[in-house]
Amino acid sequence: MFNKQQWSYSIAGNSQKLNEGELSLYSMFISQGYVPVGVDLAARVFQVCYLTDKQKIKNKALSREAFLDFLNNPPVSQPLMVGFEACGGCNYWARFIENLGHKYRIMPAASIRAFLGLQKTDKIDALGIFKGTICPSVRTISARNEENQTLMNLLAAREQLIKQQTQSLNAQRAMLYELGEICGEGAAKIDAATDKLKLSLEENHSEAISNFRMIAEPFKANRDALETQIKQIDLYLKQYAKNNKTVQNLMTIPGIGVLSAVTLYAVIGNPDDFPNSRHFASFAGFAPRVSGTETRNFVFRNKHDIL
Template sequence: MKITTLGIDLAKSVFQLHGVDEGGAVVLQKKLRRNALRDFLGRLEPCLIGMEACPTSHFWAREIAALGHDVRLIPPAYVKPYVKRQKNDAADAEAICEAVTRPNMRFVPVKTEDQQAVLVLHRSRDLLMRQRTMILNATRAHLAELGMITAQGPRKVFDLVRRLSDSDDGLDLPALARSALLSLARQLEGLAEEIGKIERQLMAWHRQSAASQQLETIPGVGIITATALAASVPDPSVFKSSRQFAAWLGLVPRQNSSGGKDRLGHVSKMGNGYLRRLLVVGATSVTRRAGTNVTRTGAWVRSLLERKPTRLVTVAIANKTARTAWALLVKGENYRAEQANCTKEDVAVP
């Protein structure tokens, strides 16, 4: 039995394998428990192994590659067309085995443990930030029920919450309500401390990552966005162009073209939603500072704001930022802003 190509359908405990020989004939259809997979693959001669890209696939790709196999990860959406009729583990493994041999197939670069660890920091921070927002909104709502309206912004809520711990705060609150609000205040303090720890760890990783430092030079890209991009894109060369990279992030218009007629709609919003959100937030800050930006980018943003809605311009800037990020990652250079033929006095705030 000479297996040249093997498709593995990953799962939590039971993995489905589908192997073919050089002529494409099926020579293996097997189920394996998780703890038996490494031993089984260790006894096979080196071959091409395909798997769907998923949260656990990067770990298994590193483990299997260490055994001498050529491992490739495929986006699940690109495997689906090869699934025949019924959806089951055996059909999925067969489809993966077929898809991995296609010459025009696109593959997902395997992330290192270090890159995955940084992304765990990002997901943890994002979760804690959402929890903080929930508690802030709940606190503001509870205070409103008792006739106390807080100003906009989390800082104002924090200031009011700190007053609750003072017995002479001047707030006329029932004892039970004060006790509940103090409990939420302690949760806020704990969340703020944990978020600060994560951000310091991200800063430390940023300082030792050349790619992250290059990305930070782009306007609208801070340390959070730079570290997320650097960890999420281990090999930018898998994208043939900057537009393909922007499309991977879902920042290009959705197409519905036929018969030679081009029809473009809203942005596709496909791919990594977290990275897309960070880029759009950064683009929003670029839009707000456009009035004092004397670079060519600033002039371009101001010309867009004169003709298009602000939110559309923001997404366009995010698209441009993504393309710039790809170029810097491929070339290994810092961002260099080109000055426009104007001064700050000549710039009109939109």
């Protein structure tokens, strides 16, 4: 008689084993002086997978405090080779692990899928990451340093502020439309239409004037505050570009200004992560395609998509 629970358990049990080839790869890392460990990173609970001295897989969940203790006082005598997927916290943990004298392997999530089964649990993910860690053919990514990471965060914050500014303009323009005032796009036209409608309401002694003022004034104050913050960031980026030799070199490329050069510098991070220009273009979202007989020649599908 078919037992679904037993069948599922047998699959999970079989997946928690290493074959002879994987054991050979594991031994290679041991001979190099590092003990491979696969970690499924999280905010509070980390799934850690490694091989014990008795060649048995240890796959357990650790709290953040227990994981820190695991890294500071590993259950093995050799330094660790800690592997994990690329994610929001991978750069921090890579720097933390390296400062403790261990090594890290940041792997793209797509590279780990080949080591995962049909089922998905934290244990299966950690085991897949562990197998990816001991596989030398899996591509790895260098961790970003704090300076580069915060620069990326600054550019992301600037983009978010611009989005908020656009949302505020669209909302105010929609409000004017509902009251019968049609205006073009742009802050100047919206402000002019707002003043025009406010004057009309005042002249007609409309009961809606107080409500309208309470709508229009916060809109204007919010947009002015956002504009000030964006200008402060732009001034900082100009000064940053002035003091950074690499950014200055990027600005010598035709069509590349201050913001584009700083963005390229931030996105590139470690140039050694990209074998050639096509890999970087693909990473940056330029979607390159081959346009000649040599694979090095490519063009952008959308020429206006350049940073």
